Amino acid sequence: MGRPSWAPEGVDTDRPSLARMHDYALGGAHNFAVDRRLYEQLISLMPDLAAHARADRAFMRRALQFCVAAGVRQFLDLGSGIPTRGNVHEVVQRAAPDSRVMYVDIDPVAVAHSREILAGNDRARVTQADIREPERILTHPDVCKLLDLDQPVAVLMVSVLHFVMEDPAGIVAAFRDATAPGSYLVVSTITSDARQDRMAAGQEVVAQQGGLLTALRSRAEVERLLAGFDLVEPGLVWAHEWRPDPPEGSAADLDQPFILSCLGRRT
């Protein structure tokens, strides 16, 4: 709590940023040397990390396409990072141009970055907020202006819950309770059930570098977070197994997957 109240969190570009590391993992150039350095360290522990990151994003794309097909036109992406390639607004606005997307991220550089990228797109907005403060997000003027919470909305928690240490169930519940029936919840999260040795080593590396804490949960723990949602088939599965495209399976076979994914529909 040493940070004075006026200083936005995380403006230090000398420290690795999760959003920029993710961009690098997906092949983007919106990143700094510090981000790439930490990412390469992780790659030395998990050479297939990029493939898993892509699988995670591909799951998100498929889930979004499902939502659009189900008639959802509002999207709230929590922990959105940098919406560079194949991000939510690209996917959903390609499928339904009137789709509105609200991006939320805690990292001010990522938010400023998002603003640059979203310039000119008046159906996609970004704001800086912490997923751990659902009330602030749900009452934020930008959010209220763009999204009508009386209508179904798809809330995205893609690769973000494993950074939430305390009360993830409360956070999920807060967003669930604030959205209309027929809303969706897109979740993907790293599980503690797989790759336990390498996960621990990876956490260590990350902790040493940037102090990004990860809260890995078992499948049962993840399932408990989803109370109040009916899971769309096939339920909570590995990211690449969720309604794969093409149906016969992708070219890259993922060995030892560790990202659990699902799409829930608010009951």
Add this chain to the structure above:
Amino acid sequence: MTQDPRDTPYEPAEQAGLATFAQAWARAVVDTSYVSMTYAEIEKLLHQLAGRIAAALRGPSPAAVSAAAYEVGTRLVAADLDSPETLGHTVAVIADRLLSDLGLTGADLGTRLSRVLEGLATGYARARFGRTLDAQETLRRAATVVLEDAEHKLREHEARFRHQATHDPLTGLPNRTLVGEWLDEVFASPAPGARIGLCLIDLDGFKAVNDSRGHDIGDQLLVGVAERLRQVVADSGHLLARFGGDEFLILAEGTTCPDDAAKVADRALAALGDPVCVDGRRLSVSASIGVVEGRVDTSNARDLLRSADITLYWAKADGKARWALFDPDRSAQDVARYRLAAAMPAAIDRNEFRLDYQPLVDLATETVCGVEALARWHHPRHGTLTPKDFIDIAEDTGLIVPLGRRLLRQACRQAARWQQAPMPPFVSVNLSVRQIRSPGLVADVAAILDDNRLPPERLHLEITESTAMGTDPETVATLRGLADLGVRLAIDDFGTGYSSLAYLRTLPVHELKLAAGFTWSLGLSTPAADDEAIVATLVSLGRTLGLTVVAEGIESRTQARRVRDLGCHVGQGWHLGLPQPPERVTALLTAAGRQRFL
């Protein structure tokens, strides 16, 4: 996605071959880059791009092949199919099967295929490079925006913090800290001959408002006063600050004389002349103002503020609702006085206060019948100080009470010693108003007499005329209590104050000491006739009331004789004996020490 007619092959067989190739290409690159397209969309795009290459291959120009492939490389990157793996797999799938899937044959096809790969790789790398630079530019801009935003917030915060640190939240006026900075600036580089004026304004009786009406009303009153004073300085270039509590300060730069500063003080007093409306009620206010004005180059901020403070105190002491102008002489006296007051408690503890004794001579027998104890402060630096130097200070600080008690004890102890002398004297000790009013005086005196086994009539206590005439019941009771102990009471300096003769008659007083002023001219060769008459009248009055009459200020034989002839019982003065240490007095109390005074 619209289809460019140029990309459409003409033969159905070629169309089928193109589709086969596009499927193989899609399978080769899927999951090598992250894209937002579905697999079907990817396949459709690649089908289109393959058609573009096929059309060029069928044309006559190798350069056109290069150009088409360059464009395809660019479009792959634009569609996010931009990873090194995507390029590698693309090169492999084209090299392996493009010609065979399309069913193309010919002599220079090997060279044309090379042109395809060369053009595609170049276009791909160029687009990828451009995209990287764009991304870096966006990233740099974003980081700059964030850093600028952070700096802006920091500056805002600093400004806000600075305002908070230098302003009073209640009135919004600058506070003492800012005044300090102003003055530092003024004194940092004074122009030759530049002058400055300060008005230190303190509300009169503000504490009473706070106590009786509550702090809320007090605060609102301060806000109202601040508003009035703001109008005083408006457009004048003077600076107004809340100096603390109910103190305000006006700083006037560029004054030419003390009068300039005094005029500001006048305006401030006038501004507070009308009652201030607070919470629907009209509260009358007044203020006292300390005014200091002087040259900047011969002073400093600390002294200036101190002077203003001292002067404010004068304005209060002189009766409030006024301003006072700083006067260095008065200040020097105040300082000396203050130093003595500060030194006094320790001096009492160190026994620096001692008594000298001045003989009181029975004018009938020319013998020493008593002595008046007179306090002396043997100050380590200032030498011996007499009561006129320190009694007022002791009165003001209240130290007179412990000091008086101590000296009384000392005098009684000495008186007890003299009881062994051939002609034992009474000892006369002065009592101040505060001593009389301090509870327990009678008990103290009784205990001291008792401790020293001193017959009470050997102790005389001198009080001033105004003390004696104080009509409050406590004072009367104390005087009566003392008289009841058997102690004798004298009225000192009789005739210089106002006495009610009727009242005097009821007081338990035994002695009148006539002020030296009445006896002074009696030493001249032709005394003032009215002095003589007055002394005669006072003696007659004393005798009528059965009181002993003492003449003070006897400085010559002539005076001594005249006061004796006028009927005074006892004399005191230089001619009859100087105040002196007790051991010298002891010698006077023997037959051998007897002198002729008349």
